Structure formats: C-alpha cells, structure tokens
Amino acid sequence: MRDLRRVYRGPVCEGAPLSELTSFQLGGRADWLFTPENHEQVGRLLTCLDDEDVPVLVIGEGSNILFRDGGFRGAIIHISRNLDSLEWRGELAVCGAGLPTRTLAGRSLGARRTGLEWAACLPGNLGGALHMNAGAYGGRIAECFAGCRGWTAAGSPLEMGRDELKFGYRRTSLPQGAIITEVSLRLPQAGDESLAAARDRYKWVAEKRRAFRPGRLRTAGSTFKNPEGEHAGRLIDSCGLKGMRVGGVRVSDIHANFMEVVGPEATATDMETLIAAVAGEVKRQCGISLEREVKIYGEK
Numbered sequence: 001m002r003d004l005r006r007v008y009r010g011p012v013c014e015g016a017p018l019s020e021l022t023s024f025q026l027g028g029r030a031d032w033l034f035t036p037e038n039h040e041q042v043g044r045l046l047t048c049l050d051d052e053d054v055p056v057l058v059i060g061e062g063s064n065i066l067f068r069d070g071g072f073r074g075a076i077i078h079i080s081r082n083l084d085s086l087e088w089r090g091e092l093a094v095c096g097a098g099l100p101t102r103t104l105a106g107r108s109l110g111a112r113r114t115g116l117e118w119a120a121c122l123p124g125n126l127g128g129a130l131h132m133n134a135g136a137y138g139g140r141i142a143e144c145f146a147g148c149r150g151w152t153a154a155g156s157p158l159e160m161g162r163d164e165l166k167f168g169y170r171r172t173s174l175p176q177g178a179i180i181t182e183v184s185l186r187l188p189q190a191g192d193e194s195l196a197a198a199r200d201r202y203k204w205v206a207e208k209r210r211a212f213r214p215g216r217l218r219t220a221g222s223t224f225k226n227p228e229g230e231h232a233g234r235l236i237d238s239c240g241l242k243g244m245r246v247g248g249v250r251v252s253d254i255h256a257n258f259m260e261v262v263g264p265e266a267t268a269t270d271m272e273t274l275i276a277a278v279a280g281e282v283k284r285q286c287g288i289s290l291e292r293e294v295k296i297y298g299e300k
C-alpha cells in the first residue's frame, strides 16, 4: 500500500483489536482499521485498496457482526460518527451513514417528523440499517428509504434511488462490497394529533426494548432470521435450548434467539460453536433449517 498515505490522510490503525468494534466484543485483530472522516476519503481509500487487491470489509456499529478469533486479513473501513451529519431537505432527512438510526428516530420526532418510531433504541447506524434492511415492531428501513450515495468496491461513485434498490428480509440489492456514506429517508411533517400518536409509539417501542434486551449483555440481537410463518426464538425455546452454554457464551434466558457473552473466557469460536449447535438441534427436533442473521467474518 505504497501510495496510501498520498491519497488517504484520515485515521488508520495497524493491528486493530476487533473486539472493540462489535457488540459481542469478541475476535482477533484486523491488519488495518480505517476510520474515514468524509465521503471523499472513502472513495480514495477504496480505489487504492482495490488497486492493491487488499480485501475490504465495511462496518458500522458492529451490532450484527461476529469477528472470528484469528482476526481479519485486510482492511476494515469503519463508517463511524465521523459521518453522522443530518440535514432536512423538505420531507427528506439526508444523513451521514454513520448517524445512529436511534438518534435519527429521536431527532426526527423533535423536528415534528414521523416514520421512524419503530427504530427507538435500535442499535447500529444508518449504513448498517440500510445494508440489513433493519426492521422492528412492524416497521423497516425500506418503507422510508428515498436514496443513498456511496462508492462501489472499486471506488467508483454510486447512487441508488427508491426504484433501483430492492429490499428483502434483512437484505438489499446493494452491489457486493459497496460502501454507503449517505442515506436519505422520507420522514414527513406531522400534524399535532399524529405527532402525539408517534411520540406514544416511540415511547412504547423504547420501553419494550429496555424490557426485552437481556441487561447490558454482549449480544448481536437476533441470531437467526424468522422462518416463514414461524419465530426462530419460539423454535429454539421449544427445543429446550434457553440457557444452553458453550465456554463463555450461552443462549439468553429472556430471548432464545439472542446469544450472549457471559464469561470472561468467551471466544468467538465458542459463539460460532453455540450458533451451529442451536441450528443443528432445531433442525434435528423440528426439521427446520434456521438461516443466520448475524454476519460472521474473519479467520478461525
């Protein structure tokens, strides 16, 4: 990466501990961690890394990621609060992809806008929410999506509007390796009555989340997607797997689809083993193959 410092002057860390970048707080080290400060830096960085054939992975808050113990060979690009701008343009909230989704949910109510109440207290930032088509309590990002901007894996400018980006259950049609730096959501102005209803809904969701989240434990939320017409948590519970433990990690007692880190000895291998064991047991007892929602990256 000879030319890197010539084209990229933002923060970079060699041998960065990945455990500091995810809600699981597990995993080895990344060869490089870049934390760009603006949209342009991301593009220049991607062009340079692509020229050098360096594997690249983008992350946001790391609330849906398990990094393996062997770390990540290549470059992690962290879309962080460095890119957390918010500008209102008519009905649109034009946001840096590093803005936490829950921050926008709160600030939009303050600006008399509605449409994001379902995202109260949701972990993760807008780039991650878009990539995952995050959703909860009957809402999802697809419904208010207006457009996004960023870069292709090779560092060419990328813009996608509502008609171009396709959404599925916890996935989108973003090109492989694309990095989103700006997300626009349509959040219309509300009258007094609908604003009051939206505030009530926001409070209800926030309380639900606080009650539901197993303490302040280290988890990545739902581990598996819900199979058609079923709930992954219900299946796991019905197999008697709540509390199942591998090393320093276990299936949550409160929400069976949450895996949590409970012991200081926990490793990413423990977590991957637990996830595989739970899926295997559900398949054996219920005949249903669970599909993972949590992303797993890196070397064993």
Ligand SMILES: Cc1cc2nc3c(=O)[nH]c(=O)nc-3n(C[C@H](O)[C@H](O)[C@H](O)COP(=O)(O)OP(=O)(O)OC[C@H]3O[C@@H](n4cnc5c(N)ncnc54)[C@H](O)[C@@H]3O)c2cc1C
Residues within 6 Å of the ligand: 023, 057, 058, 059, 060, 061, 062, 063, 064, 065, 079, 097, 122, 123, 124, 125, 126, 127, 128, 129, 130, 131, 132, 133, 134, 135, 136, 178, 179, 180, 181, 213, 219, 220, 221, 222, 295
């Ligand atoms: C306690 C808890 C509860 C949760 N509840 C929910 C829930 O109710 N509903 C729900 O949908 N999710 C839930 N999640 C999962 C998670 O919060 C969401 O998926 C979130 O939107 C991920 O955002 P992030 O910034 O943390 O993304 P990360 O975990 O950092 O990344 C997730 C994926 O998105 C990609 N990505 C990240 N940023 C970008 C970017 N800028 N451009 C392109 N790709 C990018 C990454 O490469 C990765 O593949 C929960 C997680 C936790 C810990």
